Amino acid sequence: MLTDRFLRDRRGVSLEAGERARLEAAISTTSTVEARKIIARAGEWLDQSTLLVEGIMSRYLDDRDGLRQLVAIHLPGDFVDLHAYPLKHLDHDVGTMTPATIAIVPHVELDAITEEMPELTRKLWFATLLDAAIHRAWLFRLGRLDAIGRVAHFFCETNVRLQSAGLSDGRQFTLGLTQADVAEICGLTTVHVNRVVRHLREEGLCTFRNGKVEILDAAKLARRGQFDPAYLYIDDPASPPLPDQRPRR
Amino acid sequence: MLTDRFLRDRRGVSLEAGERARLEAAISTTSTVEARKIIARAGEWLDQSTLLVEGIMSRYLDDRDGLRQLVAIHLPGDFVDLHAYPLKHLDHDVGTMTPATIAIVPHVELDAITEEMPELTRKLWFATLLDAAIHRAWLFRLGRLDAIGRVAHFFCETNVRLQSAGLSDGRQFTLGLTQADVAEICGLTTVHVNRVVRHLREEGLCTFRNGKVEILDAAKLARRGQFDPAYLYIDDPASPPLPDQRPRR
């Protein structure tokens, strides 16, 4: 199904069969989009949202000089601009990085879901908050890590996310991004990303060639990027147990 | 009312009287908290959320060395950790910056609201997505602006937000933050924040003394920080004295 990867293995909010069917029924059309195409522009009124089925998409802000800051990259299974449902206008552009397959969900369908299925509504809400949690990790990355740490953190994050989508074996994955894309994600120049990639390769942490990442030493890479996957809310029995179940104060 | 400032003057989602009353009724307790106190820790299970009535709060991530990256600051009227309702565990700490008055909303009350009032639910959802939009502006700030631009952008944003809460006249406001706090927000050192503040003062853009910001030239300040308030989704674009109101893209 088109929604198979949506909220897969997320802590406590994976969809019931009926919920998944309802969401699947909410899809109006499916289409393929070529690479580097804009799907929605900042400020535009939206009455539908986009579920990414295949390919890589991104959300970004442009500065005055046309330089671009990516604020999110999206992998198959992501509900790319579900937040447009409550917001109606976006504060950023949305576009494809690679050729992509997308499924369209009209907001009238989401109206119906929010009227009839509060539990599913909460799960959709959760999905948008997961994106916000990733925003926060990106803030940490830009605010507190140096160039090498930023790229290391990004590769770790993407590896875990792709793995939970069944698109990485944990050791290598194809991303289809260029060094310039990584620069726009990590707030660096392409020239410096190139040097960072070389450094990571020479230190035996990972390689990045032709849009393909190979992780050579996952532990070291995670340490270098101060990466802790808790913010991804993935349902992994191996992940560290959550502390302290009592209410605050 | 305690909820008076919540979603005030936000585009298309301000609360109806009945909705506000329902939210007000959902508050279980109110309390005051001293400055620099932690309200919720990362990873902790939460069954209630916090509405900020008075004072300044923040959300932040710590790095390995104890350095801190703020990911949000919250002003009166903000539903600080409403996202804990769907998420249940937070990926960051929540604390007060100044002495604060908070109202507690148990999640069981939010369960009832989501069952009975889909429209209000959508507005609560909107509120959490507004925080995400601010996260994105912060990503832009850290990724694409230099030190001076970051501080300028932060002051502009805070001015507009405080103004919509009725706590700034658009020219000056009291924030209660130190230069070290601004450093943790902008991904800089306190030493460099000090240099930036001096620069902004000498250029006649704004001053920052004893936690009080005075805006001397709003237009220049906004330009320097590439600040465009669209992402705050405020209802009346005319009221904040915002320069450089170029139509969005």
Add this chain to the structure above:
DNA sequence: GCATGCGATTAACCTCGATCATGACGATTC
């Protein structure tokens, strides 16, 4: 009176990453 402590300020030094430039390589298009 003095001690203590926090925040703001400033100076000296140094490093990380930006900037500018150039070239190699492969994939197109003509």
Add this chain to the structure above:
DNA sequence: GAATCGTCATGATCGAGGTTAATCGCATGC
């Protein structure tokens, strides 16, 4: 075949901002 373009690679130079440390102003407390 030549020409063009996108991506990757690498060197040289420079400046923004980090690091360290000392000083000052102003509270508060004894």
